Amino acid sequence: MPDSPNAFDPQRLAALRSAVETGTFEAAARELRVTPSAISQRIKSLESETGRVLLQRSKPVVPTESGEVLLRLARQVDALGREASNVLGRVGGASGATPGAAQAPPSLERLPIAVNADSLATWLLPALAPLAGEIAFDLHRADEAHTTDLLSRGAVTAAITADPVPVQGCTSALLGEMRYTPMASPDFVERWFTGGARNSGGVLAHAPVVVFDRADRLQERYLRGVGVDPAGPPCHFVPSSADFVRAIRLGFGWGLVPDLQGGDDASLVEIDPGASISVPLFWQQWQLHTEALGRTASAVFAAAARSL
Structure with a gap:
């Protein structure tokens, strides 16, 4: 097994993430613009590295308990990569982009959040609306007693939850x-x-x-x-x-x-x-900071202070 997260091949992590998010190796191949056999080989190589089965080959594919650990890492790597690309896109025009070259607009960072139904129906959407043009929110509805399950499995980056005890690798703070x-x-x-x-x-x-x-x-x-x-x-x-x-x-x-x-x-x-x-509702999120996550947390806390 690799000695550190840096030892995991980013392409293999991306294959794992995409397979889980799209549900099949074929859909992951389309997303990553490779062949389904390449997706299969990358995931098999990752399983060989770790000595663990990472995915149940069902339809849709489902991560195992070990797979959920690497899925969270894969999503963190993806989030940091997207943020770096967007920052480079913002500074490129001011510091040496090729003259005359068309600049692609920055892609929206996808931010998956687990949220209880009552917050979703009342105060949360107005809080997120000002950021919706810059962040692609992927909201997962679950009971507030179970939203941390999604966080611990790596399915989401943050969660509104009734559980004050932070998931491993996350922080927790009272919203109201x-x-x-x-x-x-x-x-x-x-x-x-x-x-x-x-x-x-x-x-x-x-x-x-x-x-x-x-x-x-x-x-x-x-x-x-x-x-x-x-x-x-x-x-x-x-x-x-x-x-x-x-x-x-x-x-x-x-x-x-x-x-x-x-x-x-x-x-x-x-x-x-x-x-x-x-x-009581708590905001739990990855300890890993990204600009999108930080701005979202600030908006959520400000809205909670007004509403709860």
Whole structure:
């Protein structure tokens, strides 16, 4: 095995990265403008160097645990290379580019970020919008409790997460807290909670509840907090932030709505006045610095300070 990251052939790393991102050796070959056999040979050589199987040859190809380690390195090498190319493109015209030669515009640096659905639906996109002409954002939606899984696998450069413990090779800093309030439509409240959610004869154990997806534990946390078995009430699963709130407005059930979405919504009312759940959010990112990552982090922290 190589003694240092510098010993890994950049072309072999690029083949690994492209195969994972495009899904097949054939697509990777098109992206890198080589033959599929060249992609296969480069990855086999990388596996020989490391003594590890790096990819599952499925469709799409999937990195193994060892492959995820080198995938993160491959993406870091790619990010640094793109940044260097863009910097050279900016300084070339001012310091000696060939006279009369057409200058290709700098390519957008691709920046993959894992983000929870509620941040994506509320405050994050306006934060990133001013940078969208210079950075190609690749947003991966996942529950805030699971976004660091993508970071640890090397699938993303940064993540908005509920986990304060930094992934190896990353930093972690608090962004703020998202506050959620249990809410329902007025008609649903009249039908189920005439005396309030906690004072309606144990009705919370039977009242339908709207849940984002099977990784969403917020409604479960609230029910356990008021002494109700979360396995009791029927659940509607609505895996879209906008449609989740819409389903509650339409009377499917009650649910925990982000204050950023439901705070001023007259079509929603609190089922348990004063009750709420706050979820701390952290920004984790590679310790490796690039200009695009640094500018994005600054924009995210500024928006979080205004919104959370």
